[in-house]
Amino acid sequence: MTSVERRPRRGPGGDRVMVPRAEFRSYYGRPILKRPTWRYDIPAYLFAGGVAGGSALLAAGGDLTGRPALRRAGRLAALGAIGAGTYFLIHDLGRPGRFHHMLRVAKPTSPMSVGTWILAAFGPAAGLAAAGELAGYLPRRGALGLARRALPPAGRLAGLGAAAAAPALATYTGVLLADTAMPSWHEAYPQLPFVFAGSALASGAGVGLLAAPPEQAGPARRMAVAGAALELAAAHRVETRLGLLSEPYRTGKAGRLLRTGRALTAAGVAGALLGRRSRVLSALSGAALLTASLATRFGIFEGGIASAVDPKYVVVPQRERRAARGPKTSTDT
Amino acid sequence: MSGNSLFGPLDPAPDAGYADPPPRMGFFTDTSVCIGCKACEVACKEWNLVPEDGLNLLGLSYDNTGSLSANTWRHVAFVEQPLPARPAEPRVSPMGAGEREPRFLGMPAFDLPGRAGSDGGNGAGGDGPVRERTDFRWLMSSDVCKHCTHAACLDVCPTGALFRTEFGTVVVQEDICNGCGYCIPACPYGVIDQRAGDGRAWKCTLCYDRISDGLMPACAQACPTQSIQYGPLDDLRAAAARRVETLNANGVPEARLYGHDPDDGVGGDGAFFLLLDEPEVYGLPPDPVVTTRDLPDMWRKAGLAALAMAAAAAAAFLGGAR
Numbered sequence: 233m234t235s236v237e238r239r240p241r242r243g244p245g246g247d248r249v250m251v252p253r254a255e256f257r258s259y260y261g262r263p264i265l266k267r268p269t270w271r272y273d274i275p276a277y278l279f280a281g282g283v284a285g286g287s288a289l290l291a292a293g294g295d296l297t298g299r300p301a302l303r304r305a306g307r308l309a310a311l312g313a314i315g316a317g318t319y320f321l322i323h324d325l326g327r328p329g330r331f332h333h334m335l336r337v338a339k340p341t342s343p344m345s346v347g348t349w350i351l352a353a354f355g356p357a358a359g360l361a362a363a364g365e366l367a368g369y370l371p372r373r374g375a376l377g378l379a380r381r382a383l384p385p386a387g388r389l390a391g392l393g394a395a396a397a398a399p400a401l402a403t404y405t406g407v408l409l410a411d412t413a414m415p416s417w418h419e420a421y422p423q424l425p426f427v428f429a430g431s432a433l434a435s436g437a438g439v440g441l442l443a444a445p446p447e448q449a450g451p452a453r454r455m456a457v458a459g460a461a462l463e464l465a466a467a468h469r470v471e472t473r474l475g476l477l478s479e480p481y482r483t484g485k486a487g488r489l490l491r492t493g494r495a496l497t498a499a500g501v502a503g504a505l506l507g508r509r510s511r512v513l514s515a516l517s518g519a520a521l522l523t524a525s526l527a528t529r530f531g532i533f534e535g536g537i538a539s540a541v542d543p544k545y546v547v548v549p550q551r552e553r554r555a556a557r558g559p560k561t562s563t564d565t
Numbered sequence: 566m567s568g569n570s571l572f573g574p575l576d577p578a579p580d581a582g583y584a585d586p587p588p589r590m591g592f593f594t595d596t597s598v599c600i601g602c603k604a605c606e607v608a609c610k611e612w613n614l615v616p617e618d619g620l621n622l623l624g625l626s627y628d629n630t631g632s633l634s635a636n637t638w639r640h641v642a643f644v645e646q647p648l649p650a651r652p653a654e655p656r657v658s659p660m661g662a663g664e665r666e667p668r669f670l671g672m673p674a675f676d677l678p679g680r681a682g683s684d685g686g687n688g689a690g691g692d693g694p695v696r697e698r699t700d701f702r703w704l705m706s707s708d709v710c711k712h713c714t715h716a717a718c719l720d721v722c723p724t725g726a727l728f729r730t731e732f733g734t735v736v737v738q739e740d741i742c743n744g745c746g747y748c749i750p751a752c753p754y755g756v757i758d759q760r761a762g763d764g765r766a767w768k769c770t771l772c773y774d775r776i777s778d779g780l781m782p783a784c785a786q787a788c789p790t791q792s793i794q795y796g797p798l799d800d801l802r803a804a805a806a807r808r809v810e811t812l813n814a815n816g817v818p819e820a821r822l823y824g825h826d827p828d829d830g831v832g833g834d835g836a837f838f839l840l841l842d843e844p845e846v847y848g849l850p851p852d853p854v855v856t857t858r859d860l861p862d863m864w865r866k867a868g869l870a871a872l873a874m875a876a877a878a879a880a881a882f883l884g885g886a887r
């Protein structure tokens with residue numbers, strides 16, 4: 233898709249150059265598109281899904297490399313987060329009692345349908361993996377004793393299954409937002425899955441840093457660095473490379489949230505690297521990474537909404553696209 | 566799923582699996598003859614039992630509805646414009662009778678029609694300054710769901726509540742919709758919306774019940790000027806092409822069709838328009854493209870991001886000693 237023209241982003245000295253006032257006509261300045269009726273539940277779900285995906289990977293890694301603290305924290309966080317995420321998704325429905333209508337169909341053209349099935353695979357696996365962690369609390373004798381012995385190996389298998397679904401869980405949400413007419417979401421479609429993948433890794437790492445003792449937290453530190461790098465690089469492109477459609481991500485509520493997320497990510501990574509020996513500093517950086525992920529998800533969410541509310545973001549890029557194609561009839565001005 | 570199911574010209578009913586569907590039906594809304602009576606809005610509400618959507622005074626000319634919504638399936642837009650100066654050459658009015666342009670018809674005025682004509686005549690009574698009459702026109706247009714060839718609302722619906730009818734139209738099944746709201750940001754025209762207090766998504770059905778029985782949709786039936794025309798889409802497209810040609814040839818060069826072209830970004834609309842100004846002036850997007858055109862590429866990008874994520878996690882555990 234031909235994008236809107238590239239505009240100067242920053243002047244000398246880092247000052248923001250004002251994007252020239254876009255000239256456009258509209259119907260009394262009213263929005264052309266409907267803003268989503270989604271409430272805070274949806275960005276909260278984006279965050280929770282990311283935490284679940286990142287934690288499941290952390291847990292599987294911890295399991296396979298003999299780091300029980302990472303495994304345990306990851307499995308429990310994955311179950312908690314996916315439970316919360318499912319609650320948010322159902323709570324946001326206009327008819328929550330009909331949530332199971334999602335299971336009538338499987339539609340590759342609907343990212344929400346795809347996500348439903350990813351969730352249906354991930355959720356039970358994460359549940360079984362977490363149950364494996366809690367098996368130790370069961371009595372040794374009787375039927376429950378049998379479960380006590382069967383659950384850990386089953387949990388291991390389920391944990392690996394959850395980890396296999398985790399990358400899909402964490403990235404399909406980028407398509408979920410992009411597959412809409414919201415200009416700044418759609419235009420960002422090549423980057424959004426990478427923003428969310430990075431954010432999910434960083435938040436999973438945050439869980440590890442919060443919960444694991446320093447001697448087991450090495451992989452979480454490296455995951456934090458990789459996740460932050462992925463997230464920051466992709467988010468930077470979203471905020472600067474989409475021409476006029478980057479503007480909603482730099483201004484207003486979305487701009488504030490994304491700047492907060494960036495600062496917290498940077499602080500979290502710095503703390504993770506510098507606090508190798510300090511449990512407190514590690515935990516603080518873990519909390520910073522988790523908060524950063526939350527801020528980023530809400531920021532991306534708000535940016536897309538801002539691009540629907542102002543008709544400028546619909547009219548100007550579409551007129552430029554039409555002009556670039558050349559007039560089809562003499563009446564096109 | 567062929568690429569063409571997501572973009573490009575297509576006959577939607579056979580693509581949706583109907584073996585021997587009737588011709589694709591649609592609306593041609595010729596705004597050049599709309600008189601802004603809102604009979605379509607009323608008839609639609611009456612027939613479809615659409616609830617009231619607030620008795621508001623919006624201060625937007627005669628438009629007190631604002632936009633299409635869950636409770637407004639036909640929306641008449643009113644635009645007041647200074648008329649661009651034109652050489653005084655003979656032309657036909659949109660109705661076809663020979664006339665000189667512009668002629669003020671005395672619609673919104675504080676004095677009697679014709680009293681303050683272009684002769685700069687005094688207002689009645691003579692108190693206050695006599696303002697000179699500017700040339701002025703009203704644009705009126707009855708907007709509706711476009712029943713897109715490639716309908717984003719339908720493609721993203723995760724429950725199958727939105728479906729394609731045998732007439733090629735797009736309808737929500739109210740007993741299936743669970744109010745997930747995905748169709749709302751997906752629609753490139755801002756048509757479909759969630760009904761407050763009900764939770765489900767609602768929009769024009771092109772009177773699926775009526776047309777299934779061979780009747781005309783309520784709005785088209787009620788329209789007193791045939792601004793709203795209903796029929797097989799092919800016939801409507803041919804009639805529209807003739808109409809715009811006539812107008813263009815008779816001194817209305819700004820008349821243009823909108824949504825008629827099967828090669829446009831949504832594969833052509835089942836409900837298309839004749840407009841007298843740019844689409845955005847009526848609150849329509851100038852060049853909509855169905856979001857699902859890019860969906861295959863979106864899934865590819867997400868797949869790459871997922872791989873990157875898995876690789877990063879693996880590297881975090883394998884690389885480094887601690």
Ligand code: SF4
Nearest residue numbers: 710711712713718752
């Ligand atoms: S105009 Fe909007 S609501 Fe109507 S069919 Fe197209 S995408 Fe769906």
